[in-house]
Amino acid sequence: MTSEHPVLETRDLTIRFGGHVAVDAVSCAFQRGTTTAIVGPNGAGKTTYFNLISGQLTATSGKVLLNGEDLSGLSVAARTDRGIGRAFQLTNLFPSLTVRENVRLVAQARARRGYDLFSVASSHVELIERAEHVLAEVRLIEKADQTVAALSHGDQRKLEVAMLIALQPQVLMFDEPTAGMSVDEVPVVLDLIAGLKRDTDRSILLVEHKMDVIRSLADRIIVLHNGALVADGEPAEVIASPIVQQAYLGREPEEETVDA
Numbered sequence: 736m737t738s739e740h741p742v743l744e745t746r747d748l749t750i751r752f753g754g755h756v757a758v759d760a761v762s763c764a765f766q767r768g769t770t771t772a773i774v775g776p777n778g779a780g781k782t783t784y785f786n787l788i789s790g791q792l793t794a795t796s797g798k799v800l801l802n803g804e805d806l807s808g809l810s811v812a813a814r815t816d817r818g819i820g821r822a823f824q825l826t827n828l829f830p831s832l833t834v835r836e837n838v839r840l841v842a843q844a845r846a847r848r849g850y851d852l853f854s855v856a857s858s859h860v861e862l863i864e865r866a867e868h869v870l871a872e873v874r875l876i877e878k879a880d881q882t883v884a885a886l887s888h889g890d891q892r893k894l895e896v897a898m899l900i901a902l903q904p905q906v907l908m909f910d911e912p913t914a915g916m917s918v919d920e921v922p923v924v925l926d927l928i929a930g931l932k933r934d935t936d937r938s939i940l941l942v943e944h945k946m947d948v949i950r951s952l953a954d955r956i957i958v959l960h961n962g963a964l965v966a967d968g969e970p971a972e973v974i975a976s977p978i979v980q981q982a983y984l985g986r987e988p989e990e991e992t993v994d995a
């Protein structure tokens with residue numbers, strides 16, 4: 736729980752499916768207040784790496800550490816309690832409830848969990864205030880009394896992010912956050928994630944294919960290829976590196992995506 740540890744770290748993290756090594760000894764540390772994009776060609780192991788961090792998959796070997804604590808053997812729910820929040824997967828919206836009710840439910844559930852020492856004793860008033868704060872953070876406060884069913888798709892995405900924030904994660908994971916979104920919805924989600932970056936206690940990880948999204952959000956890019964970490968650095972440097980351009984991504988620097 737101290738600042739001497741990176742918020743999240745993977746050490747020699749490996750998973751094999753039969754003879755295939757999908758994530759191959761990936762060691763990487765993620766600091767508070769940083770946003771890291773994970774890129775690589777199709778099948779490189781990006782989603783599998785995410786699944787190993789969030790607990791959807793169990794590593795063959797290696798470790799995932801949160802604030803120095805080994806998460807091996809912990810379920811997805813236990814990892815969420817500890818502070819790993821994965822967007823658009825953990826949260827289920829209740830369509831007939833209002834926006835505010837949805838967020839309050841998550842805040843309440845979070846407060847009941849034993850690991851959140853500061854909010855175990857949270858009063859009803861504190862929980863309500865927390866929900867209002869989160870709704871303001873994602874700019875949904877004016878729609879707080881609308882039912883979820885009445886929201887646009889973009890606003891539902893905002894609500895999903897609000898519910899993720901209400902879980903108070905230290906690590907926020909987004910798997911292709913703009914995939915399947917309409918042209919007008921993309922800036923909404925990008926704005927939201929950019930807003931989340933202002934909280935320097937949080938660390939954001941995103942798997943992303945789109946170069947413009949990466950450029951606008953990431954402070955750092957790590958590249959996976961055949962499950963191994965092959966490049967790590969500032970976006971401009973990584974995108975321009977010959978190893979990424981030619982050997983691994985097979986793309987010219989100015990093309991739309993950095994993979995596949």
Ligand SMILES: Nc1ncnc2c1ncn2[C@@H]1O[C@H](COP(=O)(O)OP(=O)(O)OP(=O)(O)O)[C@@H](O)[C@H]1O
Pocket residue numbers: 752757775776777778779780781782783784
């Ligand atoms: N449950 C599984 N069983 C067997 N093989 C798997 C399983 N999950 C992933 N793989 C394999 O592991 C490799 C990495 O897959 P993964 O989905 O992590 O790649 P990715 O980088 O996320 O690709 P994409 O960009 O296409 O989503 C692939 O070869 C995939 O077929």
